[in-house]
Amino acid sequence: MTAVIDNTSPAPAMVPLLSDLSSVSGRRRNKNMVMTVLMGVSVVVVGFVLLLVLITVVRKGWSIVVSEFPKWFTKDIQLSPRRAGPGMKAAIVGTIVATATATVIAVPLGIAGAIYLNEYGKRSAFARTLRFLTNVMAGVPSIVMGLFIYVFWVVPRGVDGLNAFSGALALACLMLPIVVRSTEEMLRLVPQNLRDASLALGATASRTTLTVVIPKAAPGIISGSLLAIARAAGETAPLIFTVGAAKATNWNPFSGTNTSLSLQIYANAKESFPTAQERAWGAALTLIALAFLFTFGARALSGRLSRTTES
Amino acid sequence: MALALDDLKSKNQTADRAFRGATLAGGATIVIILGLIAWTIADKSRLAFKTEGLSFFTEPRWAPAANVYGALSFIYGTAVTATIAVLLAVPVSLGIALFTTQVAPSWLKRPIVAMTDLVAVVPSVVFGLWGIIFLAPKLTPVFKRVSGWFHGVPVLGRIFGPASSGRTFMTAGLILAIMITPIIASISREVMETCPLTDRDGALALGATRWEMIKGAVLTHSAGGIVGSVMLGLGRAMGETIAAALVIGSSAAITANVFSPGDSLPSVIAFEWGEATSDVKRSALIAMGLTLFVMTLIVNFVATAVVNRSMKRMRGES
Numbered sequence: 092m093t094a095v096i097d098n099t100s101p102a103p104a105m106v107p108l109l110s111d112l113s114s115v116s117g118r119r120r121n122k123n124m125v126m127t128v129l130m131g132v133s134v135v136v137v138g139f140v141l142l143l144v145l146i147t148v149v150r151k152g153w154s155i156v157v158s159e160f161p162k163w164f165t166k167d168i169q170l171s172p173r174r175a176g177p178g179m180k181a182a183i184v185g186t187i188v189a190t191a192t193a194t195v196i197a198v199p200l201g202i203a204g205a206i207y208l209n210e211y212g213k214r215s216a217f218a219r220t221l222r223f224l225t226n227v228m229a230g231v232p233s234i235v236m237g238l239f240i241y242v243f244w245v246v247p248r249g250v251d252g253l254n255a256f257s258g259a260l261a262l263a264c265l266m267l268p269i270v271v272r273s274t275e276e277m278l279r280l281v282p283q284n285l286r287d288a289s290l291a292l293g294a295t296a297s298r299t300t301l302t303v304v305i306p307k308a309a310p311g312i313i314s315g316s317l318l319a320i321a322r323a324a325g326e327t328a329p330l331i332f333t334v335g336a337a338k339a340t341n342w343n344p345f346s347g348t349n350t351s352l353s354l355q356i357y358a359n360a361k362e363s364f365p366t367a368q369e370r371a372w373g374a375a376l377t378l379i380a381l382a383f384l385f386t387f388g389a390r391a392l393s394g395r396l397s398r399t400t401e402s
Numbered sequence: 403m404a405l406a407l408d409d410l411k412s413k414n415q416t417a418d419r420a421f422r423g424a425t426l427a428g429g430a431t432i433v434i435i436l437g438l439i440a441w442t443i444a445d446k447s448r449l450a451f452k453t454e455g456l457s458f459f460t461e462p463r464w465a466p467a468a469n470v471y472g473a474l475s476f477i478y479g480t481a482v483t484a485t486i487a488v489l490l491a492v493p494v495s496l497g498i499a500l501f502t503t504q505v506a507p508s509w510l511k512r513p514i515v516a517m518t519d520l521v522a523v524v525p526s527v528v529f530g531l532w533g534i535i536f537l538a539p540k541l542t543p544v545f546k547r548v549s550g551w552f553h554g555v556p557v558l559g560r561i562f563g564p565a566s567s568g569r570t571f572m573t574a575g576l577i578l579a580i581m582i583t584p585i586i587a588s589i590s591r592e593v594m595e596t597c598p599l600t601d602r603d604g605a606l607a608l609g610a611t612r613w614e615m616i617k618g619a620v621l622t623h624s625a626g627g628i629v630g631s632v633m634l635g636l637g638r639a640m641g642e643t644i645a646a647a648l649v650i651g652s653s654a655a656i657t658a659n660v661f662s663p664g665d666s667l668p669s670v671i672a673f674e675w676g677e678a679t680s681d682v683k684r685s686a687l688i689a690m691g692l693t694l695f696v697m698t699l700i701v702n703f704v705a706t707a708v709v710n711r712s713m714k715r716m717r718g719e720s
Contacts, residue, residue, distance in 0.1 A: 123611035130505055133497025134514055137587075140580055141521050144532050203428025211422055212429070221429050223706060228436055230634065230702030231695065232641025234668045238691040239439045242446045264435055271432065295414050297421035325525025328643040331672055353527045353644075360531045360648055368535055375528045386523045390516075 152376030168338040172367035185349040192259035201270025209278040229268035236264040237329035253335035255344035261329030266319040273315025277308040317389035327353035352378040447689035471686035475654040479666040484639040486575025495586035503594040522584035530648035533577045538568030563659030569651035582635035593627030626712025633705030643668035667694045
């Protein structure tokens with residue numbers, strides 16, 4: 092102990108001190124090591140699970156997607172689950188149509204809501220309540236969104252209500268809070284002096300928002316919207332009640348039943364026929380590829396954004 | 403000239419006000435939609451409550467043929483699977499968050515964050531497919547062995563009871579745990595990153611090991627945010643439908659045995675919907691949606707409040 096106190100540079104002396112406290116120090120150091128290893132292990136575990144899922148999907152889905160190559164993307168779905176062979180065009184089209192329609196509805200609304208929160212409402216009581224409700228809405232289970240659209244929109248229209256547009260409404264409910272939250276986050280990053288400069292030049296608040304704030308935040312807004320799209324494209328529960336069950340391609344969102352990749356995975360996963368399960372894996376591969384594409388696009392955009400704001 | 407300027411000004415003001423109104427309308431849709439969800443779903447549940455009364459929540463039997471609609475076993479299943487998911491996901495998520503913020507060298511941080519985010523990108527139905535076809539058959543012998551170990555042990559013997567299939571409460575809990583790990587890990591990480599450097603350096607300067615520093619400085623500092631993130635994960639686990647529906651086994655059961663097939667609120671709604679032809683049955687399923695909505699609403703309400711409060715306090719402190 093005295094050696095430590097006498098030492099003028101305590102830092103190197105700390106090391107022998109710790110080892111001097113023989114039994115206590117050893118236990119503390121062991122505990123530290125065990126906990127550090129456990130932290131590392133948890134990272135490895137999740138990485139392992141992710142890799143296992145991805146490898147399984149690619150390995151089992153690859154053969155049906157590439158066998159007789161373009162057929163997976165150009166043929167409608169086999170009518171009988173027992174029949175082998177590719178064909179997922181109807182589901183790919185359905186996913187694209189429903190997700191695109193949902194994007195058209197949710198993204199403008201969400202951006203408008205975020206502009207209100209960040210540019211007008213700011214810290215007012217209503218804006219704070221709205222922010223809180225946005226977080227609450229983000230936690231509403233997707234199946235409840237599906238039930239809501241079924242009761243509110245599909246039931247009054249009867250059988251005609253089962254179409255891609257109804258599904259898109261449910262997906263839009265899911266996307267809306269995500270878009271609002273990410274857009275507001277991006278608007279908050281726009282420096283206040285840009286707004287002040289524009290206002291000082293005589294521009295109105297709306298003009299400032301539209302020509303100065305939004306363009307500055309655009310990459311971030313697009314990136315957040317892409318993440319919301321990726322999330323919506325993978326959702327199943329909101330579509331079960333709303334789009335019906337079709338096996339033929341239908342580009343029209345407003346009439347006729349439709350289907351989606353997620354619905355096809357769900358339906359085929361429940362089948363015991365290997366032919367159906369093979370199609371489920373193929374659809375899973377297609378869906379994951381689609382979701383990752385949007386996510387990497389969003390990452391590339393947000394990476395560019397952080398570089399432009401840094402410089 | 404002055405007149406023209408005034409004219410211009412008022413025109414501009416009208417446009418300005420219209421724009422403000424439009425953005426307000428965008429924000430207000432959230433309030434409107436939330437209100438509509440509550441109102442329409444509650445309205446359509448009335449028939450079920452009229453038929454069953456409050457015993458809807460206490461009746462364990464679900465027998466549409468006998469006109470008995472009880473939600474208790476599904477509420478139980480939701481609670482059990484969500485609890486298993488949280489118990490499994492919390493240690494792993496906190497481990498990841500601590501590793502990224504306290505242990506990992508800076509070049510390793512981004513890859514770990516990106517990897518955790520990728521787990522959140524995988525659609526839930528893909529986890530369900532993987533769970534039912536790949537994981538469940540492999541888990542059956544594991545479950546059997548574990549239940550053998552605990553056979554005859556007082557409490558644990560009943561929790562880890564006999565296993566006959568791979569589609570169980572436990573399987574659903576496992577899949578849900580994978581899905582909520584990125585949520586808990588990313589929010590906890592953000593909270594831990596706000597831990598003041600002075601707290602950490604102070605603890606280390608007093609001779610604490612890294613783990614003691616984490617316990618004393620980081621975890622104490624982030625406790626509120628971590629609790630909030632866990633509750634957000636719990637809310638997500640309760641509401642997750644498709645993955646659970648595929649692997650839970652779909653048989654209404656109230657049992658302490660986690661290796662028994664069961665059912666949960668969202669999964670029974672998804673599963674029974676296609677066969678729901680009578681008005682009462684549909685109404686009962688919608689009433690279960692309402693129950694789920696209220697349950698997640700409470701959890702998310704509290705979680706959001708907890709996270710907001712701890713974030714605000716931390717900003718105030720630092």
